[in-house]
Amino acid sequence: MSGLDSLYQQLILEHSKTRSGGDLAEQPATPTGTAGTGQSHQLNPICGDEITLRLRVGAAGDGQSVTEIHWNGDGCAISMASASILSEMAPGMSPASLRRTIDHFRELMRSRGKLEADEELLQDAAALAGVAKYPARVKCAMLAWVAAEDALRQAEAGQEVSRIP
Amino acid sequence: MTMVSTPAWGDAQVSALDDDEVRRIRNDFPVLDQEINGKPLVYLDSGATSQNPRSVLEAEQEFYEQRNSAVHRGAHHLAVEATDSFEDARATVARFVGVQDDELIWTANATAGLNLLAYSFSNASVGRSGAEAGRFALKPSDEVLVTEMEHHANLIPWQELCRRTGATLKYIPIDDAGALRLEEASRLVTARTRILAFTHTSNVLGNINPVAVLVRMAREVGALVVLDACQSAPHLPLDFKALDVDFAVFSGHKMLGPTGIGAVYGRSELLNAMPPFLTGGSMITTVTMEQAQYLPAPQRFEAGTQPISQAVALAAAVNYLSETGMQRVALREAELGQRLVTGLSAIDGVRVLGPGPGEERTGLAAFDVAGVHAHDVGQYLDNLGIAVRVGHHCAQPLHRRLGLTASTRASTYLYTTSGEVDLLVGAVAGIRPYFGVAAPGAKS
DSSP states (O other): OOHHHHHSOHHHHHHHHHOTTOOGGGSOOOOTTOTTEEEEEEEETTTTEEEEEEEEEEEETTEEEEEEEEEEEEOOHHHHHHHHHHHHHSTTOOHHHHHHHHHHHHHHHTTTTOSOOOHHHHGGGGGGGGGGGOGGGHHHHHHHHHHHHHHHHHHHHHHHHHHOO | OOOOSOOTTOOTTOOOOOHHHHHHHHTTOGGGSOEETTEEOEEOBTTTOOOOOHHHHHHHHHHHHHTOOOSSSOOSHHHHHHHHHHHHHHHHHHHHTTOOGGGEEEESSHHHHHHHHHHHHHHHHTTTTOGGGGGGOOOTTOEEEEETTOOGGGTHHHHHHHHHHOOEEEEEOBOTTSOBOHHHHHHHOOTTEEEEEEESBOTTTOOBOOHHHHHHHHHHHTOEEEEEOTTTTTTSOOOHHHHTOSEEEEEGGGTTSOTTOEEEEEOHHHHTTSOOSSOSTTSEEEEOSSOEEEOOTTGGGOOSSOOHHHHHHHHHHHHHHHHHOHHHHHHHHHHHHHHHHHHHHTSTTEEEOSSOTTSOOOSEEEEEETTBOHHHHHHHHHHTTEEOEEEOTTOHHHHHHTTOSOEEEEEOOTTOOHHHHHHHHHHHHTHHHHTTSSOTTOOO
16 A cells, blocks of 8 residues: 555545534534533644534443534544544543543554554544654644543533532 | 746846756756655745755855854954855845845845834834834824735734734735735725735735836825735846835745845835834944944844854855846746646646636646645645645635635746646646545546
């Protein structure tokens, strides 16, 4: 596989077009500060790519898990595919598990290609491993993940506040 | 030999550089002789930064090896030689743009030059330099006029100046093809207009703005004219006196010179009435613990140790350009610009910004590939060894006006072959099929 083909794998090109979860504009607005919901806007000033991502955390069994993720954005194939893949993976994950996945993805992206992807943890996002060899594109791949990390933090902070009687 | 009909500066006796000459010129540029991803480097990003001929690299090295010293201070032998080299460089560059030696101020780059002007006017606005600087002082009823196609460097310093002084920033809009709407300009230039700042040639559109028309409008109301010559000084024969602008700025690294050097031109009587911006060593006459008196221009605006070797190297760069002939460079690049716009416009789903085929254009073309983000376009081209610029090119308002957030820009110089332009055009034709937004041969 050529360098370019390993960057733009078929899975990535497909996700960049289907854009799973990229329906934030059609979702009812959630009042800011709603318990369990966080929203984050991230911008890459170098290329103008941007994303607004909303994530909801709710009760699932004994603990908590991500129940919904929606986003709206504009950007390159890498950033849009990355947001789409994340949106398919995140629902059902516990906050701790999502955070662990984001941490590994970030480490992978920053490795300049020296780190192997943990495919069990990253699932389809392992297809983005090729981006690590292109330092100028790492921010594109990270955009949605940074937004999710921030939204998750807000969602959890909101829950803590709402628990105070 | 191909003659281009449009350029007003074209002399019937002068021909464009031809491919054989360009091949010889390329031998002077060591960086061009390399492979990227196993393919010969095709450098089409000279609009961002140009490459350096060996004579420029050698001039800088020779300065450090033989004459390195501080300038305008010290009486030892090297100090005298360094000062002579530094001032000879100023004279060479001043002559290149048609101005007097004492009208050329060294700056780090064009951005620094525009900030120098804005901050000097800002200082005048709070009463520095007394009555003689009054003509540069802005008050809340004043207006600064720019255009919608400006690089951020010729926009944000004026936004900030207006914030500080209470003056109003206005802009001349462009039409859908990217041309300045001159009927709007004549409405916007009024007795309130104190400064008219505009780019000579857009770093995105590749058009050449009608300097004479805009200068005439400014003169009628007594406004000062600031010309951003960053994209014209490297590519067109220039004479700031003939253009009759009050100020102009350009960057060395876009015209075969090193980074860290640029210049501001200002009419002598204006520069000597303006308050300084950066203050400190080397720009003063008498200093007490309470106050200081300042030298006339150019030293007035050159506080601290200057980019000396860079100035020497920039002089070598403009000598290289002068020996090649700026009219010949300009004619050559006009041909390459036409080759770019004609080739790219013919590709399904590709929209070239700015003037269309057959219309006046420099050797630069920014374009949008429908359905493929500029970053992906740039990545695809890089894989083939083709270096282009992607993004908003420091012109967000212009891109927004054209309905885009980013574009891909190919820009040429005197070392660009027509074969390289053809390689780019051929490669761009493969982009939409590769990304699956159009089947090969399909209509968009």
